Amino acid sequence: MTGRSAGRGGGAGVALRDGGAGAAGAAVAAGAGVASAGAGAGLGQAGQAPYGRMPAAQTLPGQAPPRPSRKLLLHVCCGPCAIYPVRALAAEGEYAVSGLFYNPNIHPADEHARRMEGAKALFAAEGLPLAIAGGCEQGAWEARARMSEDERCETCYRARLSAVARAAAERGFDAFSTTLLISPYQRHGLIRAICEELSEGSRVAFLYRDFRPFFREGQRLARDAGIYRQKYCGCILSLRDRAAQSAGSTGGTGGATKGKTRDSGPAEEMAT
Numbered sequence: 001m002t003g004r005s006a007g008r009g010g011g012a013g014v015a016l017r018d019g020g021a022g023a024a025g026a027a028v029a030a031g032a033g034v035a036s037a038g039a040g041a042g043l044g045q046a047g048q049a050p051y052g053r054m055p056a057a058q059t060l061p062g063q064a065p066p067r068p069s070r071k072l073l074l075h076v077c078c079g080p081c082a083i084y085p086v087r088a089l090a091a092e093g094e095y096a097v098s099g100l101f102y103n104p105n106i107h108p109a110d111e112h113a114r115r116m117e118g119a120k121a122l123f124a125a126e127g128l129p130l131a132i133a134g135g136c137e138q139g140a141w142e143a144r145a146r147m148s149e150d151e152r153c154e155t156c157y158r159a160r161l162s163a164v165a166r167a168a169a170e171r172g173f174d175a176f177s178t179t180l181l182i183s184p185y186q187r188h189g190l191i192r193a194i195c196e197e198l199s200e201g202s203r204v205a206f207l208y209r210d211f212r213p214f215f216r217e218g219q220r221l222a223r224d225a226g227i228y229r230q231k232y233c234g235c236i237l238s239l240r241d242r243a244a245q246s247a248g249s250t251g252g253t254g255g256a257t258k259g260k261t262r263d264s265g266p267a268e269e270m271a272t
């Protein structure tokens, strides 16, 4: 990593607003309104196991599903990357999951809105609270154009994850995590290291899961559920790179998107 300050790029705490599912921002603060495991049956194909390859939480007939004893604030980068982790964590049953959509890197504003709406639709269908913070901040990411790819993406991760870690601490969550951990096209090790750093010295733990083996399963679930799936990482620089690569250019500086384009399958499978 090129920096060690937990607050780097994160700025002040972000204001949260309701993302739907009948759960106001206050519900995120309290961890209230969180459905128990099994709420995911609203998405996916009819007759399909609600957790893809995962078994649902086991309960005996007449027995209430287990109530999660801990509260998790999950950073949500987009609906397609969220659908598998949300259902997997619900199946685990340990954490009541609340989402926080905070991705000011996404450009342009209508793309930000499409990804946000996809996340809201997912959480509404799952019966889970989702808070929204911030919007599209094009200027901030254009200003990163002079940075190296490594530095730019690190500041991008830090800006989002530090805000989520801070919100989790301020609102009494036991842990935080991020849906970025499912994407093989993001810098997984860097994201994990930043989150572990953010949790150091704080009373909020970082919940690490390597969801990457289930990326394509998550994309399939999102496609079947009709959730919008993007074709570039997010920032204006990654959008320009995507356009250049689509036109056959070999250049580009899109960071995580550059790796995505190089390594991924068909464009329709891409997501952050």
Ligand code: SF4
Pocket: 105, 152, 153, 156, 157, 233, 234, 235, 236, 237, 238, 254, 255, 256, 257
């Ligand atoms: S390529 Fe992706 S991770 Fe890197 S700065 Fe742009 S949006 Fe952020």
